[in-house]
Amino acid sequence: MTLDRRRCLRGVAAGTVSLLTPLWLRAQPTTPTAAHRPPMWAADAPWRAWTLTTTVEVRDPGRETQVWLPLPSLSTPWQQTVTHTFQTQGEARLRADGRYGAQMLHVRFARDERRPTVTLTTTVRTRDRASPWASPVARTAPALTAAERRFWLAPTEWLPTDGIVRKTALEAVGSARSDRARAERIYDWVVRNAWREPTTRGCGPGDIRTMLETGNLGGKCADINALFVGLCRSAGLPARDVYGVRVAPSAFGYRQLGAPSEQLSGAQHCRAEVWLEGAGWCAMDPADVTKVMRHEFLDWIRDPRDPRVEPVRQALFGGWEGNWVGWNMAHDLDLPGARGPRLPFLMYPVAEVDGERLDSYSPNDFRYRIVAARA
Structure with missing residues (x-):
């Protein structure tokens, strides 16, 4: 393509x-x-903890339906991941790309699954990040x-x-x-x-x-x-x-x-x-x-x-x-198991049906919801 x-x-x-x-x-x-x-x-x-819940539904599945959800992949002085949990009818695996270490949840759904869904819940801690020259030392x-x-x-x-x-x-x-x-x-x-x-x-x-x-x-x-x-x-x-x-x-x-x-x-x-x-x-x-x-x-x-x-x-x-x-921090990313094109970056949920990457803004094919709350 x-x-x-x-x-x-x-x-x-x-x-x-x-x-x-x-x-x-x-x-x-x-x-x-x-x-x-x-x-x-x-x-x-000070640190603040957040719970992020991502729910994805593929409304028009095919013989081969796949979903990839980005996960917080950073362990830094300003961000730490606490837990990941997920619920789905599909076969789910935690994956990472081999170049940047970008982590994701990859879900494959059975051919007869009529309404593929996945819910991913992540708890992560963040804090404000100071410029290194703000301190007198x-x-x-x-x-x-x-x-x-x-x-x-x-x-x-x-x-x-x-x-x-x-x-x-x-x-x-x-x-x-x-x-x-x-x-x-x-x-x-x-x-x-x-x-x-x-x-x-x-x-x-x-x-x-x-x-x-x-x-x-x-x-x-x-x-x-x-x-x-x-x-x-x-x-x-x-x-x-x-x-x-x-x-x-x-x-x-x-x-x-x-x-x-x-x-x-x-x-x-x-x-x-x-x-x-x-x-x-x-x-x-x-x-x-x-x-x-x-x-x-x-x-x-x-x-x-x-x-x-x-x-x-x-x-x-x-x-x-x-x-x-x-x-x-990944650029030019090949999703594991994908048949669609390389991504310039992984910032949104991604889905494929029978090898075709779904349109970002087509609610009839693919939709998702992300909700955040203080943990």
Whole structure:
């Protein structure tokens, strides 16, 4: 099957999402409030536990019906998985891809199963993530091994590091020399030149070469944060996307930075990390800066230095809020047992019927529901 690159998310099964942000989500104050201040995310922030319950139903099964559900695959100072449990009529196995270690629940259903369903329940702990330079005492991180550095600098099909990508990265970096200065130049270039495009399906395909070649830098998180990651790698900074889902409203004062309710279908969001010498893996999220610029206020803010945006621009260079659960860091993923095309990433539930990948937004074929609650 030949797919247009910008339509690749047809191969990712997802629930229905609104293409336009409701007005009530945009009707925020047009001047900064006390809530719109850079958060003091601390290195010893308290943990919060969440229970995520994903229920999938394939409404029109065939002779061969399969489902893949992403699992939290990260064990880090800011996220820990506690338990996984599941219920299904099918044959279920916990699987992982061999390159990135992305974990998933893979379910095969019998030919005579008329209503294949699976319910996955995961308990995970998260906490806010501080920027390493927020403390008066700088943290010294152990160096990456040579193999790790090569791995997180390597190009992928969807993250090329040559041609227009490298040319753009070098122009963005300019004369900056330190790791942090180069990362900040790229971060600022992305939030200044890319924009949140509400008509993009899902989280976007992350096809950064096409974005740069066409000059169309509009998209969503998988486009904008992939652009940041690709530019960082092209400039010699190890970087990676982290795919996940928002689980709660934001305490930062921006409605767009959280899940509006406990029902999370459509709350998928990817973030990014970059390795900075002496600081280690640092949290980044330029895509959420552009989301605040486009949707938080009644007007579309074009300047990331606008006082209404400046707090979030500063905070998301180096920090994350712990109202989000990361699934994995996998790119260009071949699902075990799948007959459909390779995925650019695994952030949504995926289903196949008789080898055909179901349309992300076809509720007659495939639907799912994700609900989060404090554990």
